[in-house]
Amino acid sequence: MKRNQDWDSMKHTAFSYSFTPKEFYFFLFKKPKCPDCGEKMLRQKEYFSTRGAIPGTFTQEMASVNTKKVKYYYYTYTCPKCGKKYTLSELAK
Numbered sequence: 398m399k400r401n402q403d404w405d406s407m408k409h410t411a412f413s414y415s416f417t418p419k420e421f422y423f424f425l426f427k428k429p430k431c432p433d434c435g436e437k438m439l440r441q442k443e444y445f446s447t448r449g450a451i452p453g454t455f456t457q458e459m460a461s462v463n464t465k466k467v468k469y470y471y472y473t474y475t476c477p478k479c480g481k482k483y484t485l486s487e488l489a490k
């Protein structure tokens with residue numbers, strides 16, 4: 398994909414959370430344990446940017462919003478014991 402300097406430096410026009418309904422349920426109700434060693438995992442908030450909204454995520458409320466550059470928050474889980482890192486979507490499968 399061609400790099401776009403203008404897009405890279407522009408401010409986000411909207412933000413959302415890249416949850417699928419299943420991931421959202423997991424996020425709200427589950428306390429994930431490390432699949433490798435069973436330790437309780439630490440949640441971390443991160444984000445990435447996209448052009449336009451991602452279908453199937455929680456973006457309904459953005460129908461009238463400029464989605465030229467959307468900031469998506471997502472969560473990762475890190476094990477404090479063995480250092481393994483998983484995304485919410487990996488754990489919620």
Ligand SMILES: [Zn+2]
Nearest residue numbers: 431434476479
């Ligand atoms: Zn672990």
